[in-house]
Amino acid sequence: MGTSSGLLLSALASARGMLFDFDGVLVDSEPFYYRSYREALAPLGIVVEASEYWVAWTSKGLGLDRFLEDRGITGVSTAAIKQRQSSLYREFCGSGLIRLFPGARELLERLPGLGTRYAIASNTSSDLVRTILRLEGAVVPPVFGGEGMSPKPSPEIFLHASDCLGAAPADTLVFEDAEKGLTAAGRGGFKSVLVRNDINREFALEADFEVGGTSELLPLLRDALT
Helix, strand or coil, rough: HHHHHHHHHHHHHHHEEEEEEEEEEEECCCHHHHHHHHHHHHCCCCCCCHHHCCCCHHHHCCCHHHHHHHHHCCCHHHHHHHHHHHHHHHHHHHCCCCCCCCCCHHHHHHHHHHHCCEEEECCCCHHHHHHHHHHCCCCCEEEEECCCCCCCCCHHHHHHHHHCCCCCCHHEEEEEEEEEHHHHHHHHCCEEEEECCCCCCCCCCCCCCCEEEHHHHHHHHHHHHC
């Protein structure tokens, strides 16, 4: 076992709490977020390329307003675009098309028996997170969604979730796939674990620890906690 793996196992063993981002960590939902924005923008003749979306929107969290500003696009209703996008994404969530990553279902099933406090902490509304999990037949853990709180890269969601778990940020590990989430973890005083996926595989992202994918999480947790 390499030194970095040993340090991660030590961090997992000593953590009092664990917070899992949802989109891009447990569920392969980001392509559907992109699709919903692409379809919401299409009637206006506005195109956002996938390569730009993955970096600027998915990872950095810059979003629609920054995209329109950077391109000097005016005279469109951002509220109407966001409402259309939200409606489309909600339909996708209820369709059963959005699937968990390999290993995520078993991870959620086994976590309660490993004796650590954990939750999902996501920018996505908690009702949509629960909808996807239930349609996938997965265990639904405590979920802290983005409703009513500042989105990542603000640490507010993580701070609220760790407080509810009764675990101090310094004793809580955050599992994230995006720059905005890793930034939020750092700002909140959390240690972070970068979870790689097909979208962020080549992105230059900084975290305290890194794993190659969701499927690696349960074996690591078993080694650390049992």
